[in-house]
Amino acid sequence: MEHKRVLITGATGFIGTHLLRLLQNENYDLALLVRHKRNAGHLLNKNVRFIEADLSQIHVAKKEIKDFDPEICVHLAWSGIPDYHSTHIAKQNLFQSIDLIDLLTAETSCRKIIACGSCSEYGKTDGECLETEPPIAHTALAWAKIAICHYLSLIAKTKSVDFIWLRLFYVYGPGQRKDGLLPTILDAFRQNEEPDIRNPSNAYDFVYVEDVANLLKLGLEKDVESGIYNVGTGRPTHILNICQMAAKLMNCSVTFPSLPQTQDDTGVCFWANIKKTVEKFGWYPKYALNDGIEAMRRVYEIV
Structure with a gap:
């Protein structure tokens, strides 16, 4: 061929x-x-x-x-x-x-x-x-x-x-810039520290x-x-939820008390409509956010 x-x-x-x-x-x-x-x-x-x-x-x-x-x-x-x-x-x-x-x-x-x-x-x-x-x-x-x-x-x-x-x-994923959101969160939890998150109520399509x-x-x-x-995935996720997922996956005892524990509706929240992409390419995102964070966690543990 x-x-x-x-x-x-x-x-x-x-x-x-x-x-x-x-x-x-x-x-x-x-x-x-x-x-x-x-x-x-x-x-x-x-x-x-x-x-x-x-x-x-x-x-x-x-x-x-x-x-x-x-x-x-x-x-x-x-x-x-x-x-x-x-x-x-x-x-x-x-x-x-x-x-x-x-x-x-x-x-x-x-x-x-x-x-x-x-x-x-x-x-x-x-x-x-x-x-x-x-x-x-x-x-x-x-x-x-x-x-x-x-x-x-x-x-x-x-x-x-x-x-x-x-x-x-x-x-997001393995190979992402070290100063990216997910690497920053994972690195903080590896050191059993609270991540420095400025806008935990914001929600994005990861x-x-x-x-x-x-x-x-x-x-x-x-x-x-x-x-x-x-x-995208067609779903927004609050940064606070990502912190909670990552902490659970890494068995981290940090409770990040400075972050509000509920979402604030005044924050940024937007997402992709992926209907056209799904129809034309026959594509759909396979990785749930939890699975993607877990894959990153495994890579960072090796590193």
Whole structure:
């Protein structure tokens, strides 16, 4: 069987490493755009090649990308995380993404681009989020993501390229940044300390990274209509509840007395409507939050 050629940016990042594990034994020839090959040696196998360049230096990698001639691109790279308010970083990511899209659609055989957006594009603090809602650029990150999505939509119409914009909600799991919410909570409980949580009444839609990786894999396999797809569980969970789950799983005696023990309805509470994603991809998140936290706990125990 002929292998499809797939270019992946951000392959050594949080979501990218989980996706690569799923693709290792699949029928794909992979090219990974990485800053430093030495940081990606563990990803090496016979169907993987490395293109060593930063997105800010896409011209350096132009010949190698053209020689590889990808049919599909999975664009996961995003610099400057977790600074979501820097206009400089937002513009940098926007222009780099546009340069990549232009190269792929003008000088290679790429006819499908899968990229990750953010729930911040909704600009909401309350209620269910639908893909049909107009986006609101209330942060620099949201502005840049919205602009890239609009550009991809334009390219899709003018150059017959399919695009899948996965609007991610709160992704968690092994490999997450150490200063992320779940790692911070687990680390505090490992030390039998109360986690430093500022807004325990806030509720978000937490989706496990393995479920996100599985959806990306389906994006490679399936022909779905171009557009925006929410990626969450369809359920909000209060941060206080996460603390309680994690404490129980870790047999932690900390009672975090400074956190209110009931939810406050005045906090942030929004979630994804995933009906469109479920219908078009045949995907549904497999990991309950309790299972995802337990998987993280096991990893952190080993570390």
